[in-house]
Amino acid sequence: MSNLWFFNGLRKGVRTERFPKAPAEAPPQWPSRLSGSGDAVCPVGAIENGVWDMDKCIFCRRCLTTYEPTGEQDIFTIDSRVSLFHRSLYLYPLDSGSCGGCNIELLNIFTPYYDANRLRIFITNTPRHADAIVIMGVYTKGMEEPLRLAYEAMAEPKLVIALGACAISGGIVGKPAIDAEKYNVKIAGCPPSPYTILQALDSVRGD
Amino acid sequence: MRYYKFGNPAGRFIGSSGGIDVYPASIVRNPVEGQKSQIAAAQPGEFYFGYGPSTGGMIESVGIDFLTPGEFITDVSVNPKYKMRMINVREKSIGDTMLSIERINAFHCASHSIAFASAVEDALEVDIPEGVMYARIVALELERIRSNLLVIERMCQPAGFGVPGNQLALLREEISRLISAATGHRYFLGSVSAGGISINLSRVSKVTQNIASQFRKLYDSLLESKIFMNRLINNGKISTESLLGPAARASGHANDARLDSQTLDYSGLGFSPILRTGSDSFARMQVRSEEIIQSVDIIEKALELASSSIASLGNHVDGEGAGRIESPQGDVFYYVRLENSMLADVVMVSPSLSNIDAFVRSMKGNIFTDFHFNWESFGIWISEAGVELE
Numbered sequence: 001m002s003n004l005w006f007f008n009g010l011r012k013g014v015r016t017e018r019f020p021k022a023p024a025e026a027p028p029q030w031p032s033r034l035s036g037s038g039d040a041v042c043p044v045g046a047i048e049n050g051v052w053d054m055d056k057c058i059f060c061r062r063c064l065t066t067y068e069p070t071g072e073q074d075i076f077t078i079d080s081r082v083s084l085f086h087r088s089l090y091l092y093p094l095d096s097g098s099c100g101g102c103n104i105e106l107l108n109i110f111t112p113y114y115d116a117n118r119l120r121i122f123i124t125n126t127p128r129h130a131d132a133i134v135i136m137g138v139y140t141k142g143m144e145e146p147l148r149l150a151y152e153a154m155a156e157p158k159l160v161i162a163l164g165a166c167a168i169s170g171g172i173v174g175k176p177a178i179d180a181e182k183y184n185v186k187i188a189g190c191p192p193s194p195y196t197i198l199q200a201l202d203s204v205r206g207d
Numbered sequence: 208m209r210y211y212k213f214g215n216p217a218g219r220f221i222g223s224s225g226g227i228d229v230y231p232a233s234i235v236r237n238p239v240e241g242q243k244s245q246i247a248a249a250q251p252g253e254f255y256f257g258y259g260p261s262t263g264g265m266i267e268s269v270g271i272d273f274l275t276p277g278e279f280i281t282d283v284s285v286n287p288k289y290k291m292r293m294i295n296v297r298e299k300s301i302g303d304t305m306l307s308i309e310r311i312n313a314f315h316c317a318s319h320s321i322a323f324a325s326a327v328e329d330a331l332e333v334d335i336p337e338g339v340m341y342a343r344i345v346a347l348e349l350e351r352i353r354s355n356l357l358v359i360e361r362m363c364q365p366a367g368f369g370v371p372g373n374q375l376a377l378l379r380e381e382i383s384r385l386i387s388a389a390t391g392h393r394y395f396l397g398s399v400s401a402g403g404i405s406i407n408l409s410r411v412s413k414v415t416q417n418i419a420s421q422f423r424k425l426y427d428s429l430l431e432s433k434i435f436m437n438r439l440i441n442n443g444k445i446s447t448e449s450l451l452g453p454a455a456r457a458s459g460h461a462n463d464a465r466l467d468s469q470t471l472d473y474s475g476l477g478f479s480p481i482l483r484t485g486s487d488s489f490a491r492m493q494v495r496s497e498e499i500i501q502s503v504d505i506i507e508k509a510l511e512l513a514s515s516s517i518a519s520l521g522n523h524v525d526g527e528g529a530g531r532i533e534s535p536q537g538d539v540f541y542y543v544r545l546e547n548s549m550l551a552d553v554v555m556v557s558p559s560l561s562n563i564d565a566f567v568r569s570m571k572g573n574i575f576t577d578f579h580f581n582w583e584s585f586g587i588w589i590s591e592a593g594v595e596l597e
Contacts, residue, residue, distance in 0.1 A: 004428060005370040015377060028387040030397060043303060060306055061397045069391075094261050095268040097290040100590040101313030101394055103266050104357075108383075111376035125263020142289035143268055146261045172306050173294045191313060193393065 016115040020199045025113075029069040031059040031189035031196070036067030044165075044172050054188040055180070056169045075188040076200035082157050083206035085131050088120040091161075091201070092130035094150055096177035098137030101191035102164040106134060108194045109201075121201050127151070132159035132185075132204070138166045138174030147177060159204065161185040164192055209329055210469040211529040211542075219462060220449055221531075221538045222561050225554040225596070229540050231467055234529065246284040252276050260289035264579060266361075267589040275575070283570045285563050287592040296553045296596045301327055301401050301520075304550045308541075311555065312591040313394045314357075317343075317350040318534035319541075319555075319591070320399035325470045326541040327401040329528025333521050335402060335470075338514030342404045344471055345411060345509050346395060347532065348502040352418065353382040354535035355453075355495040355502075358586045359429075362492060365579035366435050374425055378418050385414045403517025412510055419503040426496045439489035443581035445569035446486040451558045452537025453498070454565055454585055457483045457490035464533035471532075476508045488577075488584040495586075524548045536562060536586045559592040 017025050033054070040047050040063035046056035047063055054075045093106055109116040110123065124130050127150040135147065151160070162183045165171040169180065171190060180186070187200045211234055218231040228235040249255060256273040259265060270286035294311070296304045308323045309316045321343050328335060356379040363372035383393045389407045390398035398405050429435055446458035455462035463480040465473040481497045483490040527544040537558030544552040562585045570581060 004431075005368070008374070008428065009370040012374065012377075026384045026387070028391070028393055030392045043306060058306070059392075059397075061391070095266075095290060097292050098267070098590060099310040099313040100267060100588055101310075104314055105393075107266065108376075108380065111380060112373050113377065113380050123263075137290065138292060140290045140292060142291060143260065146268070146289070150261060166310075171310070173310050174292060190310075190396065191394070 015112045016118065017113055019114075019195060020202055024073055024195045027071045027073050027195055028193050029071055030061065031057070031075065031193060032069045033072040033075050034063070034067040035070045036063070038066050040066040044169070055186055056165065057188060058165050058171050058190040073193055073195040073199060075192070075196055076203075077186045078184070078200070078204050080159070080184045081204055081206035082131070082159060084157060085159075085205040088122065089201060089205055090122050090124045090129055090131045091134050092124055092127045092132070092150060092154070093134045093136065094143075094147055096135055096137045096143045096147055096167070097140035097174065098164070098166060099173075102136035102166070105191045105194055105197060106136070106163060109198050114194045114198055116198060116201065119198070119202050127153040128155070130154050130158070132161050134161045134163050135167045135177050136163045137177065138170050139177045143177075159184045161187065161204070163187050163197065165190045208526070208528050209332070221451070221540060222556040222558065224556045224560070227542065227554055227556075229538075229556050234542060246272050246274055247282040249274060250281075253281055260286075269589045273575070278574050280570055280573050280575065280578075283567055285567055287560075287563060287589045289593070290589065291593045291595065292590075293595050293597050297550055299550055301545075301548065301550065304553065305400065309396045311594055312557075312588050313396065314588065315350060315354065315534050315536070315539075315591070317346045317395040317399065318532050318539045320395065321347060322530045322532040322539045323541045323543070324399055324401045325530025325532070326528045326543040327530075327545070328470075329530060330526035330543050330545045331401075331520050331523045331528070332526065333402055333518060335518050336514070336516055337512065339403050339516055339518065340471055341509040341513035342406050342408065342515055343399070344473065344476070345408060345506050345513050346399070346404060346406060347471075348506045348509070349382060349386055349411070349415070350395070351535045352415070352499050352502045353379055353386070354586065355499050356382065356422070358495055358583055359492060361583040362439070362488070362580055363435070366438055368432070368435060371425055371429055374421075378422060381414060381418060385410060400517060402520050404515060405517070406515045408510055408513055408515070412507060415503045415506050419500050422496075422499055436489065438577070438580050439492060439584075440485070440487060442488040442573060442577045443566070443569035443584060444487045445565055447565070449561065450565055451561050452533070452535070452586075453491050453494045454562060455537070456480050457494045458486040459484040462537070464531050464538050468531070468533070470530065473505070476505055478505060488580050491584040534558060536588065553596050555591075555594075555596055557591040559587045559589070562587050563592060
């Protein structure tokens with residue numbers, strides 16, 4: 001039986017994309033970078049004075065046709081990089097109060113099409129071994145203490161990554177898990193696509 | 208409210224939330240308090256083992272306490288409220304409320320948003336076009352295929368089955384890309400509205416037929432894996448009338464909202480539920496696996512009648528209504544009351560709360576090794592169990 005699975009795996013061949021070195025093969029339109037200018041109706045205030053704020057955007061399409069999706073997946077900001085993590089990056093995911101969308105898309109970067117392991121990006125089950133904590137979802141009282149304990153358990157240097165609109169700004173269902181200025185990396189989207197997450201994590205490690 | 212009435216309980220219990228109990232054709236106020244998960248007192252030699260709320264191996268934050276003498280699980284309790292979200296939905300427009308409803312559980316956004324839209328249409332006495340109804344069936348079945356693939360993929364992980372797990376993940380990603388191409392979003396967010404659905408159905412048949420063909424081979428191979436079957440058979444046996452979704456159908460109970468839906472004509476497509484009698488993790492995996500292939504057949508039939516459009520919401524501005532959908536985990540129910548086209552009240556009943564209770568009862572007497580297989584077989588989502596609409 002083990003031989004069967006072995007040959008099963010071989011028969012499939014390599015399905016992993018070359019992204020981020022090559023263009024994404026199936027980039028979603030929503031979420032992706034929006035192109036446009038001027039005012040539009042926005043339920044979360046992501047468009048004010050004719051400027052689009054990707055961190056607040058929940059990509060609900062209310063601003064169509066003033067703003068159009070480009071399919072570009074580079075909707076993240078990196079405030080600080082840590083070159084020490086160039087060889088490998090270990091992530092501790094923490095769901096502070098999510099709808100599950102960000103959780104699944106983070107898991108998806110470790111599936112065959114994206115295969116984050118080839119970029120030396122891994123998940124760890126304990127904050128003690130983590131280089132970065134990935135916060136998903138809005139603030140909830142019950143997860144405040146686990147979030148604080150996980151952050152304190154991590155060794156220096158460490159990164160704090162906000163995954164998705166809820167973690168960054170509270171999105172449309174709550175308020176952010178921590179203050180936005182405490183994040184080293186903000187990955188926009190509702191939820192962010194695996195391409196955006198992969199590119200952001202690959203970029204955060206410095207030279 | 209055309210399909211439900213307030214009154215005496217009628218038929219099986221579906222769930223309760225926000226001051227109501229739900230049955231297939233009636234809603235009852237002043238509900239009897241449901242059983243709360245409470246762990247037993249430790250006997251000499253037993254100890255409590257806490258797992259979570261934030262821990263490896265789980266998709267979401269959840270607190271699980273085991274009572275054990277070291278190997279057998281004497282008792283277990285599940286607390287889904289660590290990440291309890293209070294979501295404000297009242298006194299908002301239908302469209303604004305939909306944005307929040309979509310984010311109760313993004314992975315099952317189609318189920319939640321279609322159930323909510325159905326409740327609004329019931330309250331406003333709007334009849335959706337037949338093509339929209341079949342397009343919604345296509346969306347729900349695409350979501351079911353992806354959800355069932357994830358459950359089986361997650362069941363492979365604790366067995367160390369990397370090859371089938373990754374191949375299932377490949378199929379799941381292909382469904383996500385199909386949904387993205389059809390609706391613009393990988394999780395249906397923004398595609399369902401009260402009165403309609405926006406979906407491009409052009410590639411659906413080709414992709415789903417290919418997935419059914421590949422999945423059938425994988426499923427046959429998994430059934431031949433004695434190591435895998437040993438972890439599932441007799442693991443988490445439970446059979447009661449109150450079970451929902453695949454857990455009910457794996458115990459021989461034909462509990463399925465698709466059978467008695469008042470708004471989606473599944474019976475017109477020749478639907479009948481897939482039943483097994485094992486009542487264990489293996490039976491739940493069998494039901495989910497065969498439902499993947501069945502969903503592709505349903506999609507094929509529904510595609511011939513489906514179209515993408517949005518109906519007018521008419522002139523009504525007040526009313527109360529209810530909508531119920533068979534999500535991949537079981538019944539999702541919404542009750543809404545509208546005043547001047549604004550939401551005055553919204554109540555959601557999710558299958559995950561009931562399934563947590565079933566999981567707790569099924570886990571007693573098993574061993575630690577059984578835990579992940581059994582937990583995943585129920586397909587519980589904490590985001591929809593730990594949420595309050597206010």
